[in-house]
Amino acid sequence: MTLIHPTAIVDPAAQLDPTVSVGPYAVIGPQVRVGAATTIGAHCVIEGRTTIGRDNRIFQFASLGAIPQDKKYAGEPTELVIGDRNTIREFCTFNLGTAQDAGVTRVGDDNWIMAYVHIAHDCQLGSQITMANNVTLAGHVHVEDWATVGGLTGVLQRMRIGAHAMVGFASHVNKDVPPYLVVDGSPLVVRGVNLVGLRRRDFSAERIAAIRDMHKLLYRQGKTLDEAREGIAALLAEMPGAAEDIARMDAFLGSAASGIAR
Numbered sequence: 001m002t003l004i005h006p007t008a009i010v011d012p013a014a015q016l017d018p019t020v021s022v023g024p025y026a027v028i029g030p031q032v033r034v035g036a037a038t039t040i041g042a043h044c045v046i047e048g049r050t051t052i053g054r055d056n057r058i059f060q061f062a063s064l065g066a067i068p069q070d071k072k073y074a075g076e077p078t079e080l081v082i083g084d085r086n087t088i089r090e091f092c093t094f095n096l097g098t099a100q101d102a103g104v105t106r107v108g109d110d111n112w113i114m115a116y117v118h119i120a121h122d123c124q125l126g127s128q129i130t131m132a133n134n135v136t137l138a139g140h141v142h143v144e145d146w147a148t149v150g151g152l153t154g155v156l157q158r159m160r161i162g163a164h165a166m167v168g169f170a171s172h173v174n175k176d177v178p179p180y181l182v183v184d185g186s187p188l189v190v191r192g193v194n195l196v197g198l199r200r201r202d203f204s205a206e207r208i209a210a211i212r213d214m215h216k217l218l219y220r221q222g223k224t225l226d227e228a229r230e231g232i233a234a235l236l237a238e239m240p241g242a243a244e245d246i247a248r249m250d251a252f253l254g255s256a257a258s259g260i261a262r
Contacts (some may be wrong), residue, residue: 004016005023020036028044044060044061045064062093069095078096082094092117140158149167150168217231
C-alpha cells in the first residue's frame with residue numbers, strides 16, 4: 001500500500017517520510033524533504049531546496065519552492081523552510097530566498113494560511129499566524145508570532161508586522177506595524193489595541209493595562225518616538241508583570257528602520 005497517488009511525479013531523490021500523503025498529479029522535485037504525516041494535495045508543485053516539517057496540510061494547486069520573483073536571482077542555492085502543523089490552502093505561492101538576504105524564506109509552526117497567499121523571497125514568518133485570502137507579502141517581510149493579516153492586504157518590501165498585531169481587510173502596509181495593535185486602511189491607520197486577540201490568549205489584566213499604556217504613549221499624547229520609548233521603558237517599574245511585553249515593544253521600535261505606522 002502506498003500513500004503516493006500513481007499519477008504523482010516524485011523525483012527519486014526527494015526525501016519523503018513514509019507517512020507523507022501525495023495527491024493526484026502533484027510534482028515533487030529532487031531537493032525536497034517532507035516530514036511525517038504531512039499531506040500534499042492534488043496538482044501541488046513543490047520544488048527547489050524546500051524542507052517541510054511534520055503534520056502540515058497542503059491543499060491542492062499550491063506552488064512551494066519556486067525561484068524568487070527577483071531579477072537579481074542567478075540560480076544561487078537558496079531555500080524555503082516550512083515548520084510543523086501548518087495549514088496552507090489552495091493556490092498559495094511561497095518562493096525561495098535570495099543571496100541578497102539570509103538565503104532562506106522561512107515559515108514557522110501552526111500557521112493558518114488561506115487561499116492565494118503569496119509569500120515572497122526572504123520573508124520570515126513566526127508561528128500561530130493567520131493570513132486570510134489573497135494576502136501578498138513582498139520580499140524580506142517579517143511577520144511575528146500570533147499576528148493576523150486580513151484578506152486582500154498588500155505588504156511592502158522589508159516591512160515588519162509585530163507579534164499579536166492585527167491588520168484589517170484590504171490594507172496597504174507601507175510602515176512597520178508595532179506589536180499588539182490593530183491597523184487598517186490605505187493609508188494605514190492605527191485603530192487601537194488588539195484587545196480581542198490578547199484576551200483570547202489569556203493575557204493578564206496587568207499585561208493588557210501595560211499594552212494600553214504603551215499605545216497611549218505612542219499615539220495619544222503627542223510625544224516623539226524617542227519620548228514615547230522613554231515612557232515605555234519607565235512602565236517596567238510600575239508593571240513588572242508586563243516586562244516581556246515592554247521589552248518586545250521597545251526592541252521593535254528600536255529597530256524600525258522604515259518608521260512605524262503612526
